[in-house]
Amino acid sequence: MSKKIEVGLRLKQLRENQNLSQRALATKCGWGASRISNYESGIRSISLDDAEVISSALGVPTESLLFGSTLEQEKKVSSNAEILGNMQVWDSSTPIGSDEVAVPFLSEVKLSAGNGFVSDVEHDHGFRLRFAKSTLRRYNVSPENAVCVAVHGNSMEPVLPDGSTVGIDTGDKRLVDGKIFAINHNGELFIKRLYKLPGGGIRIFSFNEYEYPPREYTASQVLEQRITIIGRVFWYSVLL
Secondary structure (H helix, E strand, O other): OOHHHHHHHHHHHHHHHOOOOHHHHHHHHOOOHHHHHHHHHOOOOOOHHHHHHHHHHHOOOHHHHHHOOHHHHHHHHHHHHHHHOOOOEEOOOOOOOOOEEEEEEEOOOOEOOOOOEOOOHHHOOOOEEEEEHHHHHHOOOOHHHEEEEEOOOOOOOOOOOOOOEEEEEOOOOOOOOOOEEEEEEOOEEEEEEEEEEHHHEEEEEOOOOOOOOOEEEOHHHHHHOOEEEEEEEEEEEOOO
16 A cells, blocks of 8 residues: 555545535635545545644644654664655655745755855765745745755764755844754854853753763854854754
């Protein structure tokens, strides 16, 4: 049984559990009735964005719709990219849909001495991640400012294990307390939570505080250490 048929059957069960017709659910989602029918029959795959809309309308977690019970999730988590469709790695020869954009996935990251990535065609192997335009609009991310990179190391575990992928909005460098950012620290890329300190300093926070205690830098130390914000992390994907 294909993944889209499995998800379609799960959608039908969740809908019928709430005594909703296809038309009633579609109306709650703001769609035409045929859309729900196409999803349930497996004619059309459910994107992550649509899954979130449906789950909200049904009042259930998105994971319950896409992966089912906890046991089912454990069995199928390795197939997330296939189920969710719009998060799979693809190359420059793969066509994209009318509501999709291709975001560069940098397998080898080089940073500038200033405030961002070095454009190195030699290290651009054509890998892209496919995002729905509606997803980027929801998070106010301009497609030309989006880039994806892999997370290395265990400093951000358990939220971002080694090998996780994050999407970075290089157009958003405004420091907001508690948000996750990509930073350039002396020419190295780090993914960290940041907090403002009085006088222009910053506090750099790792989720794995036991091995990586928080560090604080005054405004002058930020300049000395060449710490700059590359962009805000607006999305991440974790496969266990």
